[in-house]
Amino acid sequence: MSIQVKNIRKEFGSFTALKDVSLDFPTGELVALLGPSGCGKTTLLRIIAGLESADSGQVLLDGADASDTHVRERQVGFVFQHYALFRHMSVFDNVAFGMRMKPRRERPSESAIKAKVTELLKLVQLDWVADRFPSQLSGGQRQRIALARALAVEPRVLLLDEPFGALDAKVRKELRRWLRRLHDELHITSIFVTHDQEEALEVADRVVLMDHGKVEQVGTPEEVYRHPASPFVYGFLGSVNLFHGRVEGDAVHVGDDLLFRDKVAFGNGAEVFAFARPHELNIVIDPQETSGVAAKISRILAFGVTARIELDGLNGSTGQLFEVEITRDEVARLGLEEGQAVRLLPSRLRVFEREKAAIAEGSAPNWVI
Amino acid sequence: MSGAAAVLHGVGDQAGRFESKAATREPKLVKWAILGTSLTFFAIFLLLPLVAVFVEAFRKGWEVYISALIDADAISAIKLTLIAAAISVPLNLFFGVAAAWSITKFEFRGKHLLITLIDLPFSVSPVVSGLIYILVFGAQGWFGPWLAEHDLKVVFAVPGIVLATIFVTFPFVARELIPLMEAQGKDEEEAAVVLGAKGWQTFWYVTLPNVKWGLLYGVILCNARAMGEFGAVSVVSGHIRGMTNTMPLHVEILYNEYQFAAAFAVASLLALLALVTLVIKTWVEHQAGKANQLSEE
Amino acid sequence: MAASRTFRVLPGFGLSLGYTLAWLSLIVLIPLVAVFVKAGSLGLDHFLAAVSSPRVIASYKLTFGASLIAALINTFFGLMLAWALVRYSFPGKRLVDALVDLPFALPTAVAGIALTALYAKNGWVGKLLEPLGIQVAFTPLGVLVALVFIGLPFVVRTVQPILEDLDTEYEEAAVSLGANRWQAFRYVVFPTVLPALMTGFAMAFARAVGEYGSVIFIAGNIPMVSEITPLMIITKLEQYDYAGATAIAVVMLLISFVLLLVINGLQAWTAKRTGRER
Numbered sequence: 049m050s051i052q053v054k055n056i057r058k059e060f061g062s063f064t065a066l067k068d069v070s071l072d073f074p075t076g077e078l079v080a081l082l083g084p085s086g087c088g089k090t091t092l093l094r095i096i097a098g099l100e101s102a103d104s105g106q107v108l109l110d111g112a113d114a115s116d117t118h119v120r121e122r123q124v125g126f127v128f129q130h131y132a133l134f135r136h137m138s139v140f141d142n143v144a145f146g147m148r149m150k151p152r153r154e155r156p157s158e159s160a161i162k163a164k165v166t167e168l169l170k171l172v173q174l175d176w177v178a179d180r181f182p183s184q185l186s187g188g189q190r191q192r193i194a195l196a197r198a199l200a201v202e203p204r205v206l207l208l209d210e211p212f213g214a215l216d217a218k219v220r221k222e223l224r225r226w227l228r229r230l231h232d233e234l235h236i237t238s239i240f241v242t243h244d245q246e247e248a249l250e251v252a253d254r255v256v257l258m259d260h261g262k263v264e265q266v267g268t269p270e271e272v273y274r275h276p277a278s279p280f281v282y283g284f285l286g287s288v289n290l291f292h293g294r295v296e297g298d299a300v301h302v303g304d305d306l307l308f309r310d311k312v313a314f315g316n317g318a319e320v321f322a323f324a325r326p327h328e329l330n331i332v333i334d335p336q337e338t339s340g341v342a343a344k345i346s347r348i349l350a351f352g353v354t355a356r357i358e359l360d361g362l363n364g365s366t367g368q369l370f371e372v373e374i375t376r377d378e379v380a381r382l383g384l385e386e387g388q389a390v391r392l393l394p395s396r397l398r399v400f401e402r403e404k405a406a407i408a409e410g411s412a413p414n415w416v417i
Numbered sequence: 418m419s420g421a422a423a424v425l426h427g428v429g430d431q432a433g434r435f436e437s438k439a440a441t442r443e444p445k446l447v448k449w450a451i452l453g454t455s456l457t458f459f460a461i462f463l464l465l466p467l468v469a470v471f472v473e474a475f476r477k478g479w480e481v482y483i484s485a486l487i488d489a490d491a492i493s494a495i496k497l498t499l500i501a502a503a504i505s506v507p508l509n510l511f512f513g514v515a516a517a518w519s520i521t522k523f524e525f526r527g528k529h530l531l532i533t534l535i536d537l538p539f540s541v542s543p544v545v546s547g548l549i550y551i552l553v554f555g556a557q558g559w560f561g562p563w564l565a566e567h568d569l570k571v572v573f574a575v576p577g578i579v580l581a582t583i584f585v586t587f588p589f590v591a592r593e594l595i596p597l598m599e600a601q602g603k604d605e606e607e608a609a610v611v612l613g614a615k616g617w618q619t620f621w622y623v624t625l626p627n628v629k630w631g632l633l634y635g636v637i638l639c640n641a642r643a644m645g646e647f648g649a650v651s652v653v654s655g656h657i658r659g660m661t662n663t664m665p666l667h668v669e670i671l672y673n674e675y676q677f678a679a680a681f682a683v684a685s686l687l688a689l690l691a692l693v694t695l696v697i698k699t700w701v702e703h704q705a706g707k708a709n710q711l712s713e714e
Numbered sequence: 715m716a717a718s719r720t721f722r723v724l725p726g727f728g729l730s731l732g733y734t735l736a737w738l739s740l741i742v743l744i745p746l747v748a749v750f751v752k753a754g755s756l757g758l759d760h761f762l763a764a765v766s767s768p769r770v771i772a773s774y775k776l777t778f779g780a781s782l783i784a785a786l787i788n789t790f791f792g793l794m795l796a797w798a799l800v801r802y803s804f805p806g807k808r809l810v811d812a813l814v815d816l817p818f819a820l821p822t823a824v825a826g827i828a829l830t831a832l833y834a835k836n837g838w839v840g841k842l843l844e845p846l847g848i849q850v851a852f853t854p855l856g857v858l859v860a861l862v863f864i865g866l867p868f869v870v871r872t873v874q875p876i877l878e879d880l881d882t883e884y885e886e887a888a889v890s891l892g893a894n895r896w897q898a899f900r901y902v903v904f905p906t907v908l909p910a911l912m913t914g915f916a917m918a919f920a921r922a923v924g925e926y927g928s929v930i931f932i933a934g935n936i937p938m939v940s941e942i943t944p945l946m947i948i949t950k951l952e953q954y955d956y957a958g959a960t961a962i963a964v965v966m967l968l969i970s971f972v973l974l975l976v977i978n979g980l981q982a983w984t985a986k987r988t989g990r991e992r
Contacts, residue, residue, distance in 0.1 A: 128607070132605050132608040135627065148613035190427075441886070458791045458794070459813075464813065476887045519721075523722065533978060540924070544948060548749070606724050607723055615980070616724070652947075669823055698815065
């Protein structure tokens with residue numbers, strides 16, 4: 049089933065959680081709502097489920113307005129962040145709950161319920177815990193039971209609120225792959241909320257980036273990572289270096305240093321933000337070199353395949369931290385040392401005019417990682 | 418003001434946790450001094466009065482004891498006490514559940530004021546609790562003339578006793594349920610609704626099983642107070658023997674007539690009720706503690 | 715279009731809140747208002763005369779004095795008992811723990827006659843005190859004994875959970891920083907339980923001020939000497955002086971309200987200090 053939201057607004061007192069959000073979720077896709085905490089993603093998910101109502105706007109399920117449909121009738125599967133398993137019921141009874149609540153006419157027979165529950169428990173690979181209570185399960189197991197319970201009512205869409213939020217790192221990673229595989233089997237339209245960019249990029253078909261109640265960008269994981277549409281998205285996805293620059297003619301300067309020379313779309317004197325990923329910066333050791341931003345190597349971390357170089361900005365970018373990723377061979381070839389003064393030259397750069405990005409800066413104070 | 422909700426969790430002897438560590442252990446002498454003083458205090462002020470009730474009750478032997486209990490006035494007092502409790506406890510149970518549901522599952526203005534108002538009867542002197550109904554329903558009260566016209570009696574009759582009992586036991590169930598349901602949040606209820614459960618199904622299959630021990634706890638405390646209330650009931654009862662006497666009032670009358678053995682015999686029944694209440698309460702705490710442990714593992 | 719503003723996922727809000735408010739008004743609020751309405755019709759002179767006659771003033775002194783001393787005694791021994799219950803294992807602990815609530819469960823009239831029997835001249839305790847020239851029953855001292863009895867669980871039950879939740883790490887930290895056992899208690903444990911202790915004190919005090927059943931048997935009710943304020947209300951009622959009874963009831967109610975606010979404030983403080991829900 050497809051889901052559409054149109055011009056959704058939601059306020060909690062004086063706090064605006066969602067500002068005019070419109071989105072399309074095509075049938076059968078697994079979509080991630082990604083953003084920092086407080087960006088409105090969970091509120092949007094709850095509005096789609098019918099657990100919360102929008103102040104204005106519409107939710108369309110398969111093209112039909114569902115705004116006045118009670119959550120009970122929406123046929124959505126919802127997996128709560130802390131699972132909300134009924135603690136006094138066994139795993140079996142938890143999964144069977146939705147079927148047993150149906151009016152007598154529609155209710156399956158006890159044997160049909162048993163078959164269905166068993167099938168679902170097999171699907172989530174937990175048929176051996178049917179008689180246990182939620183308190184006797186690990187976090188990852190609870191999560192999978194919560195999913196089985198949601199699937200038991202044969203929902204038209206599956207909504208998951210921070211599905212891996214409460215799990216430790218290793219279980220998280222396993223469950224991520226498992227959820228992806230499960231989705232490939234079932235092909236049920238699914239939306240999940242997360243604040244973890246790696247999770248969103250790895251699992252979802254499509255990522256919706258949200259900030260301050262607004263949608264910043266929608267796209268496939270590759271699109272949003274390769275071509276961030278705004279400084280916020282740039283800062284939020286992956287590590288990034290930020291330069292506070294100024295346009296002079298066809299060049300971008302940082303302080304007195306020349307960062308980059310090419311056709312720039314902004315007028316002379318415009319203040320800009322320029323972004324480069326760590327692997328998009330080159331280190332130049334030639335003292336004769338005059339272009340590039342001056343920096344001093346503060347630390348070389350060379351325990352992986354690639355080495356990470358941390359640098360302190362000099363001259364115009366004093367007080368800023370930069371990070372460069374190059375191969376270990378390159379480190380050896382250049383003979384880099386801690387304390388050495390070098391210049392940074394970007395091989396690829398995204399430039400945004402500062403005024404338009406003003407809001408974004410406040411929201412992501414630690415862009416430069 | 419029972420403060421009992423706080424005791425609902427944490428069952429079992431955890432003293433070892435403190436006694437096994439050097440930093441949280443007192444010198445032996447200090448320990449024995451604290452133990453000795455506090456237990457002596459406990460024995461003199463709590464244990465001794467309890468023992469005294471039973472000793473005094475049997476001072477003149479079994480026969481006097483039994484005859485005090487099968488006396489017609491005693492029987493009618495027992496009946497009235499049971500009636501008052503049987504009416505007021507379910508009413509307050511129903512109220513407590515409704516109040517806790519509205520307060521813990523929804524947001525609205527004035528919630529804290531409402532909670533304070535529900536607690537109000539605990540801070541009102543029992544005597545004042547009785548007086549207020551005299552002022553409303555008594556001969557000179559608001560509805561006095563109207564009631565007299567229609568030949569209805571509230572004050573100095575059974576309805577007055579029931580009303581006073583409801584008042585003094587008003588907060589018991591609500592105040593046990595509110596913190597409990599507040600702590601449990603509404604995730605499970607929302608999950609049930611998403612899965613298609615209707616209102617009463619959600620309450621019956623999800624909410625109620627989660628609060629059953631707290632509910633039972635509130636009910637037994639409510640019942641103990643309902644059967645044992647003295648001050649408020651004394652004001653509205655009029656002390657008509659065989660008619661408007663509850664057990665505690667009957668105890669007072671016998672005592673004031675110097676029938677000490679009989680007074681203590683009836684009192685021993687009430688003391689027994691108190692002991693049974695404490696036993697059930699301890700058992701409920703134990704169960705709740707077990708359930709809690711299970712859900713926190 | 716958009717759903718209405720009163721949208722709620724869980725059902726029964728209007729019904730449950732409506733019922734709650736209606737029942738609360740009917741049973742509690744309207745009758746309480748009756749007291750103030752009645753008192754208002756009294757006239758200020760009459761009101762002041764009723765609440766400040768010498769006999770009533772004497773009853774205030776006894777009620778508040780005895781309640782205060784009883785609450786202080788309970789605070790001291792209650793903390794000690796709570797400490798013993800949390801920190802030490804001893805035989806019969808479960809029994810002691812359960813019986814601490816006896817004053818909540820035992821009808822006050824029963825407590826009253828039992829205490830009187832114990833402290834009368836020929837009673838178990840009275841017999842021992844008689845040679846020392848101490849008379850408890852039928853004196854203000856008797857009132858104090860009864861109020862200590864009914865107030866004890868309040869202190870124990872508010873302090874006990876706080877002590878139970880107290881992590882051993884705090885005292886270990888104190889000791890590792892060079893504190894001795896007393897200092898660790900005085901500067902680390904005590905400040906943590908202080909709000910709860912004061913809450914317990916205030917609750918015991920509030921209960922003692924209004925107490926009737928357990929006191930009147932042992933007090934002897936001698937005018938100007940051992941009459942408590944709630945008894946004054948009863949006395950006025952028996953004389954059909956409804957106005958006088960109402961006036962004293964208003965004074966008691968106002969004091970109850972103030973104490974209720976104080977207790978609420980203290981509970982909020984406890985919650986803040988220890989980070990637990992009340």
